[in-house]
Amino acid sequence: MQDRAPMSIQLFHRLISYLRHMKQLPPTQETVSSTTIATALGINDVQVRKDLALVSDKGRPKIGYALKDLIVDTERFLWTDSCRDAFIVGAGNLGKALVSYKNFAQYGIKIVAAFDCNPSLIGTKIGDVQVVDSKKLANLCERMNIHIGVITVPAEAAQETCDELVKGGVRAIWNFAPVNLQAPDHVVVRNEDMAASLAMLARMLDESLMKYGM
């Protein structure tokens, strides 16, 4: 429908939830409408109609969209078509969990190597993914033209890891370490602070307890 323009986080998350909903529908279902999606997800249906109009112009009044087509169009709208390779640094439990996570492929992203400085991990495999010595990080980023790096090392090693990724030409960093990283302006950093997320949930819980009672 349109060229890639900056998309708000809110729109992005709504589209993801529509996509999830559509994929959970029975395979026999042929059409889907903004109203049924809105009802199922408890979202305002004007909002859903507006969002879907960005994604596809194939909606028909009173009928809605062909389900399969809308799934394809939503995915195309959300993701770049080409598959992207990423490196992950830190092969502990979280690194292992992310490497094993099957859904990345579905979203067009592939973790092609894991890095660690622990000699007992170097040379092992997580599924199909080799664990490589962290010393080779910058060099391999450059040689393999990797643009995405995921940091799952402890806090104290995160800045150094970030520096190596930047040195290797990485342009987007997904950081799980609970520190603010210093990176040049042309590098996108997305922080994933697990503890803060859970704490945010605890706050939302307080608000819900106030609203609905214990």
Add this chain to the structure above:
Amino acid sequence: MQDRAPMSIQLFHRLISYLRHMKQLPPTQETVSSTTIATALGINDVQVRKDLALVSDKGRPKIGYALKDLIVDTERFLWTDSCRDAFIVGAGNLGKALVSYKNFAQYGIKIVAAFDCNPSLIGTKIGDVQVVDSKKLANLCERMNIHIGVITVPAEAAQETCDELVKGGVRAIWNFAPVNLQAPDHVVVRNEDMAASLAMLARMLDESLMKYGM
């Protein structure tokens, strides 16, 4: 300063980054100002001043805030004082990573038990945390008065897990499975879709490549 009111996600994330920044400052530093925080984090300093005014009224013109006091006040503003107990369901790599994550305690949250249906995991320990049979989930939630549940089971088991948590009286669910959960209105659900987060980063990367070139 004020009673707990609903807080925007944006404010929440800004406060978290101020807190991280303050904790990374050298321990010899005695004061901190909205201007220095704004400069270090590349945020507008009017915004920082406004945010900090919500957190503390102890700022002094030209001097700023006593660093230690501002850390304590920010933490108090962000988290409830009491420690909260949570259950996690799914003791795979991600479950293990979350249980082992040290920062939850710092934010006032404690994962007190993990649940799994895999007989080879039941009875084992992750650090200090016991892995318990999932069959006991609802019952133990109720008996131990647990309000927070974390779901790290595969997609196909997520709804059933959610139902059990709700049955046990859980009021806030942190869901890592890539499905839309059905939960009653009085239960807060926070979805953590890892693949979507990484895909969002890939989109931000596209935008950065357009802006700054390859």
